[in-house]
Amino acid sequence: MFAYYLDLALRSLKRNKALTALMVLAIALGIGASMTTLTVLHVLSGDPLPGRSGTLYYPQIDPRDNSGLFPGKEPPEQLTLTDGQNLLRAGRADHQALMTGGSVPIQPDSSSLDPFYVEARYTTADFFPMFGTPFLYGQGWAAADDEARVRDVVINSELNQRLFAGADSVGRTLRVANTAFRIVGVLDNWEPSPHFYDLNTGSYGYTEQVFLPLQTALGLHMDHNGSSDCWGNGAGGIGGTYPSEECVWLQFWVRLDSPAQVAAYREFLVRYSQQQKSLGRFVKAPNVRLRDVRQWLAYERVVPNDVRLQTGLAFGFLLVCLVNTVGLMLAKFLRRASELGIRRALGASKRALFTQLLVESGVVGLVGGAGGLLLALLGLWLVRHRPSDYAPLAHLDPTMLLVTFLLAVGASLLAGLLPAWRACQITPALQLKSN
Amino acid sequence: MDIRPIFAALRKHRIPAGLIVLEIALACAVLCNAVFMIGQRIGEMHVPNAIDEAGIVDITVQGTDPKLAAADVPRNLAALREIPGVTAVAAVNIVPLSQSGWNSNVATGPGELLKKNTPNVAQYLFSRGGPEALGMRLLRGRFFDDAEYADSQLGVSYLPGGHVALVTQSLAERLWPGQSALGKQAWIGDDNHYTVVGVVADILRPDRNGEGAAGFHWAIFLPLSPASVLNTYIVRSNPGDRGRVLRDGIRKLEALSPNAVVKGQTFTEVRDKFFADTRSMVGMLALVCVVMLAVTAFGIVGLTSFWVGQRRRQIGIRRALGATRGHIMRYFQTENFLLTAAGVLLGMALAFGINVYLMQHYELQRMPMYYLPAGAIALWLLGQLAVIGPARRAAAVPPVVATRSG
Numbered sequence: 001m002f003a004y005y006l007d008l009a010l011r012s013l014k015r016n017k018a019l020t021a022l023m024v025l026a027i028a029l030g031i032g033a034s035m036t037t038l039t040v041l042h043v044l045s046g047d048p049l050p051g052r053s054g055t056l057y058y059p060q061i062d063p064r065d066n067s068g069l070f071p072g073k074e075p076p077e078q079l080t081l082t083d084g085q086n087l088l089r090a091g092r093a094d095h096q097a098l099m100t101g102g103s104v105p106i107q108p109d110s111s112s113l114d115p116f117y118v119e120a121r122y123t124t125a126d127f128f129p130m131f132g133t134p135f136l137y138g139q140g141w142a143a144a145d146d147e148a149r150v151r152d153v154v155i156n157s158e159l160n161q162r163l164f165a166g167a168d169s170v171g172r173t174l175r176v177a178n179t180a181f182r183i184v185g186v187l188d189n190w191e192p193s194p195h196f197y198d199l200n201t202g203s204y205g206y207t208e209q210v211f212l213p214l215q216t217a218l219g220l221h222m223d224h225n226g227s228s229d230c231w232g233n234g235a236g237g238i239g240g241t242y243p244s245e246e247c248v249w250l251q252f253w254v255r256l257d258s259p260a261q262v263a264a265y266r267e268f269l270v271r272y273s274q275q276q277k278s279l280g281r282f283v284k285a286p287n288v289r290l291r292d293v294r295q296w297l298a299y300e301r302v303v304p305n306d307v308r309l310q311t312g313l314a315f316g317f318l319l320v321c322l323v324n325t326v327g328l329m330l331a332k333f334l335r336r337a338s339e340l341g342i343r344r345a346l347g348a349s350k351r352a353l354f355t356q357l358l359v360e361s362g363v364v365g366l367v368g369g370a371g372g373l374l375l376a377l378l379g380l381w382l383v384r385h386r387p388s389d390y391a392p393l394a395h396l397d398p399t400m401l402l403v404t405f406l407l408a409v410g411a412s413l414l415a416g417l418l419p420a421w422r423a424c425q426i427t428p429a430l431q432l433k434s435n
Numbered sequence: 436m437d438i439r440p441i442f443a444a445l446r447k448h449r450i451p452a453g454l455i456v457l458e459i460a461l462a463c464a465v466l467c468n469a470v471f472m473i474g475q476r477i478g479e480m481h482v483p484n485a486i487d488e489a490g491i492v493d494i495t496v497q498g499t500d501p502k503l504a505a506a507d508v509p510r511n512l513a514a515l516r517e518i519p520g521v522t523a524v525a526a527v528n529i530v531p532l533s534q535s536g537w538n539s540n541v542a543t544g545p546g547e548l549l550k551k552n553t554p555n556v557a558q559y560l561f562s563r564g565g566p567e568a569l570g571m572r573l574l575r576g577r578f579f580d581d582a583e584y585a586d587s588q589l590g591v592s593y594l595p596g597g598h599v600a601l602v603t604q605s606l607a608e609r610l611w612p613g614q615s616a617l618g619k620q621a622w623i624g625d626d627n628h629y630t631v632v633g634v635v636a637d638i639l640r641p642d643r644n645g646e647g648a649a650g651f652h653w654a655i656f657l658p659l660s661p662a663s664v665l666n667t668y669i670v671r672s673n674p675g676d677r678g679r680v681l682r683d684g685i686r687k688l689e690a691l692s693p694n695a696v697v698k699g700q701t702f703t704e705v706r707d708k709f710f711a712d713t714r715s716m717v718g719m720l721a722l723v724c725v726v727m728l729a730v731t732a733f734g735i736v737g738l739t740s741f742w743v744g745q746r747r748r749q750i751g752i753r754r755a756l757g758a759t760r761g762h763i764m765r766y767f768q769t770e771n772f773l774l775t776a777a778g779v780l781l782g783m784a785l786a787f788g789i790n791v792y793l794m795q796h797y798e799l800q801r802m803p804m805y806y807l808p809a810g811a812i813a814l815w816l817l818g819q820l821a822v823i824g825p826a827r828r829a830a831a832v833p834p835v836v837a838t839r840s841g
Contacts, residue, residue, distance in 0.1 A: 022737060026730050033723060105498050105696070117497065117696050305797050306716050309472070313720065316465040317727050320458060324734035327454040331741030387711035422450055 001352075002359065009360035012336065019332055020364070023325050027368025027412055030321030032375025035396075035404045037311040039376065040383055042400055043393045044204070044303045048192035052132055053293035057254050057262065059087065061273050062287035075287045076229055077300075078200075078248040081218075082281075088124060092268050093254035093261070095130035098214060099123035100250045101201045101226040106210070107175040108163055118159060118209040119201070119225065120176075122217035128154070128185070130255050131197070136160070138170035138185035146213050153181035154211040160186045176210065177222050187211075193393060194302045196293050198251050200226040203302045204390035218242065224249065266290045304390075318411070325415045329364070333357055333423035341426055350424045357423055361416025362409060369408020376404060441770050444746075451738055456778045459814055462731045463782025467810040468789050469720045471802045476713045476720075482651060484531060485636030487570025488706065489674040490522075492681040493530045493667050494699035499692050501663035508562060508661035511688055515668055518683045520676035525568035526665035528560040529641045530702075532709040536642040539594075541655060542622040543610050554609055557640030557654040558623070560595060561669075562661055568669040569638075571656075574604060576617045576633030579658040589662045597658050600629035603637045605652035621655060629657065677701050731814075732821040739767065739825035743832075750829055751836030760830040767826035768819060775818035779811035786810065 013020040047053050062075035063083055079087070084098040102120040127133070128140030137160075141152040153174055160169055174181045194203040212222070224242055228249035243249045256262045266288065273286035291299060333340075340353055376396065383394040396404075445452045494515075499507055508526050515524045529537045537560075540553040559565075563584040566573070579599060587597025600621050607616035622628045637652040644650070659665060668688070672680045678701070685699045743750070750763055786807060793799040 019737060022733050026734075029726055029730065033726075105694075115498070115694055115696075306712065309793070309797060310716070310719060313465065313469060313723055316461065317723050320461045320465065320727050321730055323454055323458040323461060324730050327451060327458065327734055328737045330451055330454065331738055335741060335744065386715045387708065388715075418450070 001355075005356045005359040006363070008356055009363045012332075012360060013363065016332065019328060023328050023332075023364050024368045024371060026321040026324050026328075027365060027408065027415075028371030028375055030318035031369055031372025031404065031408045031411070032379055033314040034311070034318045035372060035376035035400065035407070036379030036383065037307070037314040038403070039380060039396055039400045040390070040394050041303065041307055041311045042397075043395070044194070044307055044390055045297075046193065048194055048196045048293065048297075049131060053196075055255050055257050056130070056293050057093075057256050057265070057290050058293075058296045059252055059254060059265070059269055060289040060291075061269055062284050063248070063276070063282055065283045075289055076248040078227070078229070079250045079252050080245055080248050081242070081250060082245060083276075084250045084252050087252055087272070090268070090272070092265055093256055095126040095255040096253065097124045097127040097130055098250055098252050099127060099197065100214070100224060101198050101208070102212075102217060102222050103225045104177050104210060104212075104222050106159070106163075107178070109173075109175065113163075119206065120210045120212060120217070120222070121198075121208040122212050122214045122222065124214050126255075127211065130253065131192070133190050134188040136186045136188040137168045138183070140185055140211075141213060146215055149216045149219055150213060151179065151181045151216055152184045152213060154185040154187060155183060156187045156207065156209050157189055158207075159209040174210075176212070177220060179220055181212070194297060196297060196302075197253055198226060199300050199302060202389055205392060206389070262290065304388075322411055322415050325364070325412065326418055329361055329416055330419035330422060333419045337423070337426050340423060344426070353424050354420050357420035358413060358416050361412050361420065364416075365409045365412025368412060369405055372408050373401070373404055438769060438773065441766065441773060445770070445773075448742070451742070452774060455735060455738055455774045456781065458731055458734055459775055459778025459818065460781035460785055462727055463779050463810050463814050464785035464789055465727060466724055466813065467783070467786035467802065467806050468793070469724050470810070471790070471806050472799075473717050473720045473724075475800065476717050479648070480710050480713055482639065482648075483637055484639045485570075485572045486531065486638055486702075487671060488702050490570065490677060491568070491669055491671045491702045492677050492684065492699060493527075493533075493669050493702065493705065494681070494684050494688060494697060495667045496688055496692060496695050496697050497666060498695045499663075499666075504663035504665070505661050507692070508665055511668060511691060512562070512564075514687045514691060515670050515684050518670070518672075518680055518687070520672045520680055521670055522673075523564055523567040523671045525565040525669050526562040526661065527565060527569075527667050527669055528659075528664045529557070530667055530669070530705060531639045531641060532705050533641045534709060536640070536644055538640075538642075538644050539623045539655075541606070541610065543619065545622060545628070554606070554650065554653055555644050556606060557642075557644070559654055559656045560659040560662075560664060561656065562659060562665055565656070565658070565669070566601075566635075568671050570671060571601075571638065572636040574634045574636055575615070576601075576631070578633055584658045585660055587658045587660055589659065589664060594623055594627045595657050595659045598628075598630055599632045599658065601633045601635050601656040602631055603652050603654045604634055605637050605649065606654060607631070607634050609649070609653060623655075629655075728813075728817055732817055735771070735818055735821035736824060739771065739822055740828070743767070743825050743829040746829075747832050747836055750832040751834055751838075754832065754834035755837040763830040763832070764826045767822055767829055771818050771822040771826075772815070775815050779814050782814070783807040783811060 049056070060075040060077065061079070061083060063080055064076065088096055088098045100122055102122050103117050104120045105115050105117050107115045124146045125141050125143040136157055140154055141150060145152060153176065155169070155174065160166060163169070163174070164172070169183050169186060172183050174183055191207050195201065195206045226249065228243035228247045230243060230247035254265065256265055269288040269290065270286045273282055273288060276282040343353060380394045380396060384391050496511070512524050512526060515521060529535060537558050538555050539558045541556045542553045563581065566578045578601070583597060583599050587595040589595050602610070602616055602621065610616065610621065611619055616631045616634050619631050620628045621631055635656070638654055639651060640654050668684070670680055670684050681699050681701060685697050689697045753763065786802070790799070790802040794801060
């Protein structure tokens with residue numbers, strides 16, 4: 001029966017090519033626009049570390065004075081160096097890492113390569129096991145090395161390719177900012193997106209090429225990269241290179257595996273704030289937050305508003321296209337009232353007619369969906385050629401492919417429902433008589 | 436013309452009529468909001484920026500020894516000044532629209548930083564010749580003199596030790612509304628304050644850190660003697676020369692600091708980069724509007740054609756009873772007008788609702804009321820254009836159709 005309906009549908013669609021083309025085009029345009037924007041939204045709001053992000057937490061405390069400069073009750077988004085080191089040394093979580101961004105000159109030994117700048121991360125040892133960074137060669141440095149200020153460095157595969165043509169470079173020397181470092185590890189491709197652990201350096205499309213022990217980097221006065229928020233008079237810190245003690249400029253991440261641990265850590269942050277207040281360092285009452293990765297990204301509003309607006313607009317457009325298709329399909333079905341009347345008179349049930357018409361709208365949906373998919377691919381290609389920092393990420397993944405397909409067929413079946421129902425309401429006798 | 440028969444006919448075709456109304460309402464709502472967003476963004480791209488945008492290029496030098504800056508900066512400036520065609524040069528810490536900010540909160544008195552919600556302001560530092568190199572326009576007061584540049588050193592803090600400042604007109608109005616800013620004290624931090632000696636025409640800040648559109652023009656300018664933070668060189672020339680000046684400048688600075696990383700661009704490129712996202716958003720919004728209007732128009736053509744096909748007999752009878760072609764044309768045009776009117780009424784309410792929602796969730800501004808009737812008129816015109824074809828075909832139905840059976 002289905003094959004017969006399909007045959008009828010194709011015949012009917014062929015009979016009025018312009019109308020069919022218009023319906024298919026409307027669905028394709030609507031689907032194409034909404035899938036392009038939805039894919040971008042999906043990619044941008046993705047989980048940066050699937051499987052791990054649920055156990056990673058970002059502690060915030062409030063070391064500021066009582067100035068009215070910062071309205072609202074939210075504590076600052078980063079930590080001071082003192083607080084960061086205190087929390088790190090307290091070691092209340094399974095893993096914890098204190099870090100900040102930087103940019104350093106790499107001075108290759110070979111005279112064929114000029115010195116160049118790369119993005120760097122100054123961090124403590126737990127960064128690698130906590131975030132589960134994949135290593136191509138070697139591994140990170142040990143926690144004990146942090147305090148010893150060892151001159152160890154982890155580089156990423158891109159830099160390894162550039163300097164050592166991809167060979168195992170563990171144990172070799174790398175000159176960073178006029179200082180010799182020993183390479184202890186080479187990361188495999190690792191680009192969490194969004195760049196959740198430090199959003200100040202850009203949320204998307206930002207990768208560090210070298211990772212240096214925090215204390216070592218600070219001791220060598222390497223350049224800081226990122227945001228620093230100060231209160232008081234903001235006088236310079238360590239040697240004038242870094243923000244002062246009245247500035248927050250470091251990020252601190254902890255790994256907490258169970259809700260009990262999370263509660264205990266939150267309690268610890270409150271106690272720490274109280275203790276610092278009694279020492280006279282903090283002025284405000286304890287004001288702490290402990291967000292996991294998802295909550296942190298939502299709080300920081302990582303996904304650009306424009307992307308959300310575009311998605312909303314595209315769905316508005318899809319709705320217009322669908323209403324348009326409903327109208328055209330209705331016109332098409334009603335025009336065939338006499339044909340349907342004859343089929344009814346010959347014994348076809350209303351249900352059979354309804355199914356037949358739905359098959360026809362399903363065909364329109366399938367073809368429109370395929371067209372929409374092509375348009376979405378074209379749209380994403382256009383997005384990739386835009387200058388936004390998230391542009392290279394705009395690719396269709398299998399999930400979105402399936403969503404596109406379902407959306408197209410679902411939408412056009414939905415668009416076919418009303419016209420099919422309306423067309424089945426005809427009185428067979430009247431149709432036969434008038435012709 | 437009597438419109439009662441039209442209503443009677445529409446009542447018999449409630450579903451198609453309702454669909455046209457709904458489609459027009461949705462299109463009107465989306466159109467109003469999209470055009471409003473386009474207007475906002477185009478406005479943003481054209482905010483005034485009182486510097487010589489066409490004539491300046493900027494070159495940044497990174498990776499030199501900060502301790503040698505006091506000697507390096509004057510040497511570099513002298514080298515750049517020698518390039519033929521260069522009219523002015525200066526070293527600055529940040530460049531408008533460069534997306535790399537240097538911001539401070541500025542107050543009008545000591546201790547006020549702690550009390551009030553003070554504006555966040557872009558803090559420009561420049562060496563002698565800064566106003567000339569940027570092409571700043573002085574509205575009141577004066578620029579800095581040589582002694583003020585020489586006096587101002589950078590201590591351990593990020594604030595220069597000088598005592599004078601220039602502010603933009605917008606910042607002056609924000610800090611001292613209705614008063615003259617000249618001679619007033621601008622406080623940055625608890626210990627540093629600067630006497631305002633001049634007010635300049637509005638200049639954009641490097642990023643959008645200020646509160647909304649107004650804050651885009653909040654900037655303060657402080658003089659500074661050569662220091663390592665002044666690592667960007669502004670070189671001004673005739674717009675026709677700037678490409679060559681940029682190439683020569685980069686080459687000279689690279690030769691002077693072989694280990695440094697030297698990067699340069701024209702200000703036009705800086706501006707293009709800053710607004711690239713905005714431009715592509717405008718393009719996308721415009722494309723959606725055009726395609727949506729086209730889809731709507733074709734939808735109207737399709738449905739009206741169907742109606743005309745269905746009513747061939749009635750049209751024939753009317754023609755046989757003496758209706759002219761014009762009457763038939765006008766009938767369909769009036770019908771379309773009434774449907775569109777219902778659609779745009781609904782659409783304007785919907786557009787307003789969407790705008791209110793966006794205002795609450797996306798910090799969008801209120802849509803001016805004239806967008807609503809403008810959108811309505813656009814859709815009315817669209818409807819009338821779309822109906823011409825089918826109405827013509829209806830008018831072409833010969834009276835003899837009435838006599839045929841079927």
